[in-house]
Each structure stands twice: as structure tokens, then as C-alpha cells.
Amino acid sequence: MVLFFSPAAICLVLSIGLLVGDVVVRRALLSPLNKIPGPRHARFTSLVLVWHEFRAGRTAYIHRLHQRYGPAVRVGPNEVVFASAAAVKEIYCSGGSGYDKTPFYDIFKVYGRRTMFTTLNKDDHAKKKRVLADRYANTNVVRQPSLDGIAQRATNFVKRCFGSVGGSLDLYIYLHSYAFDCVTHHLFHPHGTDSLNSQHDEEIMREVTFDDSLQNRLVGYYSPTLHKMFGKILYWFAKPRETPLADGFVLGTSAKTDAASFTLLNRLQEPGSKHDSLDIAAECLDHMAAGIDTTGDALCFLMWELSQPASFQYQTKLREELLANPGAPFDKLPYLDAVVMEGLRCFPPIPMSLPRYVPRGGRVIDGYSVPEGTIVSCQAYSVQKTDHNVFPNPDDFSPDRWLEPTGDAERKRLFFAFANGGRGCVGKHLALAEMKLLLQAVYSKFTTRPDDKMTAESMEMSDQLISSRPRGQRCLLRFDPLSPPM
Numbered sequence: 211m212v213l214f215f216s217p218a219a220i221c222l223v224l225s226i227g228l229l230v231g232d233v234v235v236r237r238a239l240l241s242p243l244n245k246i247p248g249p250r251h252a253r254f255t256s257l258v259l260v261w262h263e264f265r266a267g268r269t270a271y272i273h274r275l276h277q278r279y280g281p282a283v284r285v286g287p288n289e290v291v292f293a294s295a296a297a298v299k300e301i302y303c304s305g306g307s308g309y310d311k312t313p314f315y316d317i318f319k320v321y322g323r324r325t326m327f328t329t330l331n332k333d334d335h336a337k338k339k340r341v342l343a344d345r346y347a348n349t350n351v352v353r354q355p356s357l358d359g360i361a362q363r364a365t366n367f368v369k370r371c372f373g374s375v376g377g378s379l380d381l382y383i384y385l386h387s388y389a390f391d392c393v394t395h396h397l398f399h400p401h402g403t404d405s406l407n408s409q410h411d412e413e414i415m416r417e418v419t420f421d422d423s424l425q426n427r428l429v430g431y432y433s434p435t436l437h438k439m440f441g442k443i444l445y446w447f448a449k450p451r452e453t454p455l456a457d458g459f460v461l462g463t464s465a466k467t468d469a470a471s472f473t474l475l476n477r478l479q480e481p482g483s484k485h486d487s488l489d490i491a492a493e494c495l496d497h498m499a500a501g502i503d504t505t506g507d508a509l510c511f512l513m514w515e516l517s518q519p520a521s522f523q524y525q526t527k528l529r530e531e532l533l534a535n536p537g538a539p540f541d542k543l544p545y546l547d548a549v550v551m552e553g554l555r556c557f558p559p560i561p562m563s564l565p566r567y568v569p570r571g572g573r574v575i576d577g578y579s580v581p582e583g584t585i586v587s588c589q590a591y592s593v594q595k596t597d598h599n600v601f602p603n604p605d606d607f608s609p610d611r612w613l614e615p616t617g618d619a620e621r622k623r624l625f626f627a628f629a630n631g632g633r634g635c636v637g638k639h640l641a642l643a644e645m646k647l648l649l650q651a652v653y654s655k656f657t658t659r660p661d662d663k664m665t666a667e668s669m670e671m672s673d674q675l676i677s678s679r680p681r682g683q684r685c686l687l688r689f690d691p692l693s694p695p696m
């Protein structure tokens with residue numbers, strides 16, 4: 211009783227009360243973000259959002275919020291997600307490459323180095339991009355030695371399909387192998403991998419693709435101190451990212467000095483390059499990782515969809531186009547293009563929001579005043595499905611929508627699978643070439659259908675860190691040849 215009324219106790223209670231009151235008043239009543247719709251708890255805490263992140267379900271949670279509250283949603287005291295073309299333009303394209311990245315990208319640092327992808331500040335990023343960009347320009351990707359390597363790997367994949375006839379093929383594995391072999395060809399030729407034929411190289415791909423470090427890395431991001439103090443205990447519940455085989459491969463290969471002129475390695479080693487050997491390895495490992503899961507998962511979700519009874523009509527149309535134009539360049543086939551665009555619209559392999567800081571002075575985004583320092587983002591999954599005027603029946607897979615004579619500009623404005631602006635995907639042309647060459651090779655020779663052992667649940671989206679993959683990490687398809695192999 212005495213303690214209860216002591217001046218010290220009263221002071222303590224008053225201080226806590228004032229502190230809590232201050233936070234409540236500032237966050238709940240005075241924040242300019244209060245005008246933005248969203249769940250009430252988001253004014254006070256991000257805990258619900260973080261809980262969904264740990265359960266690999268951030269994208270779906272935010273999408274449900276967009277369906278309920280509209281294209282602008284406050285998801286935390288200092289965080290807003292948008293799903294409109296106006297917001298994409300402002301956040302990712304204003305001034306060329308949009309707003310600076312947030313420290314969320316520190317999670318992706320390689321060997322302690324900042325790569326192009328993990329550089330937060332846009333001026334520093336622009337300097338790095340100037341050095342690398344031309345290796346990913348379309349003209350460089352479609353040059354003979356570059357394209358021949360991709361076509362060879364598509365042929366290797368088709369051999370796997372023929373080998374599976376009478377049974378099924380786990381696309382998840384072999385599409386990731388295909389993407390791995392293609393991207394390492396572009397990074398290191400003639401030292402690219404051959405994981406579609408070599409068990410040793412397949413092991414490297416598996417190590418990267420089956421990484422399960424989501425929770426561990428999230429703890430590191432949200433609480434570095436906790437992560438440092440309890441890292442060893444955490445190891446038993448949530449594994450860190452460990453890729454010794456991939457590290458060994460990249461460190462060894464990036465030290466070679468005879469890479470072909472179209473490769474990234476060749477560019478990074480040019481005389482006068484400011485990169486030391488660890489910078490070069492870090493940049494290469496980053497691009498390798500960026501190129502495996504994205505293209506692998508995009509093709510996996512798309513071929514799974516094309517194999518469903520409801521989409522069989524689209525598979526048939528695609529095959530008709532391919533058979534009517536044997537040997538046509540992959541970029542001159544409109545239906546193939548429509549299939550790829552629709553695949554990336556419905557199943558973007560990086561569906562999650564890409565966080566940026568509102569610059570000094572604050573900005574107006576999609577009609578809302580947003581103060582400086584607020585974390586803002588758009589997620590491809592919602593940007594590509596929220597505007598029903600541009601994408602009617604947005605959940606339906608319907609490649610034909612991309613061939614409609616009207617609305618092309620609006621559709622392209624809302625296409626966000628590769629992000630947008632100066633920080634959008636530098637590997638876009640490479641990824642599109644890989645996807646189209648593979649679909650062209652497969653659907654000129656086979657019809658595909660799901661194996662009976664598959665369930666729809668195992669193909670549900672499971673968020674990782676910005677990318678997403680099929681929950682079951684397995685995708686069994688059956689390949690029926692149109693004619694026997696030559």
C-alpha cells in the first residue's frame with residue numbers, strides 16, 4: 211500500500227501512462243496515414259503483418275486487405291501498400307528509379323557486400339547499373355552464342371520429358387535445373403552448369419532452391435540483437451541460409467578469366483573495373499540466385515496451369531500456333547507471348563511488395579499525402595488483379611485477354627511482375643527468352659496433363675523473401691508425345 215502511493219511509483223506510472231498515451235495519440239489520432247483505409251490494429255502495430263510473414267503468407271494477407279479496403283491499405287503504423295498504376299509510377303518510376311530501398315534488402319547482402327540489388331540509395335545503384343546493364347540488354351541476350359546456349363538447355367529439358375513418357379516428370383526440379391543452367395550460361399559461359407545432365411550440378415541447384423531460411427532471416431531482420439544472442443538455439447528451429455556448394459561453385463568460377471564476351475563475368479573483369487574478387491563473386495551469386503527460382507517457379511506455375519482441364523483450350527491454341535510456325539523466332543509468336551504474359555500476371559514469382567521509403571518532404575501517392583520515412587510498396591500479385599476494368603475476372607487464367615485490340619496500354623501499365631522503372635528486373639529479357647524457348651520446345655512436341663498424385667494444395671503459393679514457390683515443392687506432370695522422338 212505504502213509502495214503504491216510512494217512518489218517514485220506515482221512518477222513511474224505517470225511516465226508509462228504518458229509514453230503510452232503519446233504513442234496512442236500520435237499513431238491513432240494524429241498520423242496523416244489515418245486517412246488511408248486498413249484494419250484498425252494497423253494503426254498501432256505491425257504484429258499481424260509480421261505473423262503472416264513468418265507463416266509464409268504475407269502476399270495473400272495483403273491481397274485480402276486490398277479486396278476489402280481497396281487499392282491503398284495501411285498495413286502497419288508506418289507502412290502502406292498500394293495496388294494502382296498511379297502508385298507504381300510514383301513509387302518505382304519517379305525520377306527514373308523511384309524511391310530508395312529500405313534496409314529490408316540488407317537480408318540479401320552476399321559475403322557482406324552490397325550488390326546492385328541490395329544497394330539502397332538510388333544514385334549508388336545507378337552507378338552500379340551503368341556497368342552491368344548492357345549484358346542484359348535484349349540485343350545481347352538474342353545474340354547467337356547467348357541464345358544458342360538457352361536453346362541447347364531447352365533441348366536437354368525436352369529429352370527429360372521424352373525420358374518420362376509412360377510415367378511423370380517432377381517439373382519443379384527440372385525447371386529449376388533449366389533456369390540454373392541458363393543463368394549460369396549467361397553469367398559464366400563456357401563455365402555454365404549442366405544440372406539437367408549432371409548429378410553434381412543438380413545438387414547445387416537443389417541447395418539453392420530448397421533453402422528454408424525464411425523464419426531465420428526474418429528474425430535477423432526484425433531483431434538483429436535477438437538473432438545474435440540466440441542464433442545457435444534458433445538454428446535448431448529455423449535454419450539459416452547455408453549454400454556451401456553454390457558458394458564453392460561461384461567463388462571458383464568467378465575467378466576464371468576466359469569467360470565469353472556476352473557474359474556478366476567478362477564485364478565485371480574488364481580492365482579498369484572497380485570490383486575486387488569478392489565483389490565479383492557476390493554480384494554473380496546474387497544474379498545466379500535471382501535467375502533460378504524466379505524463372506523456374508514462373509514456368510512451373512504456368513505449365514501446371516496450362517495442364518489443367520479448364521486451361522486445356524489454351525494449351526491447344528498454343529500448340530496450334532507453334533505447329534503452324536515451325537522454327538519461328540520465339541519473339542514472333544503472339545499467342546506464346548500472351549500465354550507468358552498471362553502466366554506472369556496470374557502467378558508472378560515475385561508476388562510480394564517491394565518496400566521503399568518515401569523521400570524527404572513526403573509525397574502524394576495515389577491521392578494520399580504520405581509523410582517522409584513511411585514504408586510504401588506495391589505487390590505484383592495485387593497490382594495485376596485489383597483493377598477489374600483492365601483485367602475483368604482477374605482470377606481467371608485467360609491468355610486471350612492480352613490479344614484484345616483495346617486496352618493494351620492499360621494492361622501493360624498494370625503489369626508489374628518484373629517491377630518497373632530503373633530498379634526493375636535487369637534480367638527480364640533473359641527470363642522471357644528462357645520461358646518462351648522452353649514452352650516453344652515443349653508444346654511443339656507434347657501435350658501435358660497433371661499426374662493423379664498431385665493436389666491443388668501442393669501448388670498453393672508459399673511466400674519466401676519477396677519470391678514465392680509452390681508449397682509442396684513438387685509438380686508432377688505427364689508428357690504425352692505428339693510423335694515419337696527423332
Ligand code: HEM
Nearest residue numbers: 326327497500501504505508560564628629635636637641
Ligand atoms: C520470370 C523471371 C523473373 C522475374 C519475374 C523477376 C522479377 C524481378 C523483380 C520484381 C525485381 C525487382 C525486385 C525488387 O525491387 O526488390 C527483379 C530484380 C532483379 N532481377 Fe529479376 N526476375 C526474373 C528473372 C531474373 C533473371 C533470369 C535474372 C538474371 C540474372 C534476374 C536478375 C535480377 C537482378 C540482378 C535484379 C536487381 C535489379 C536492380 O536492383 O537493379 N532476374 N527481378
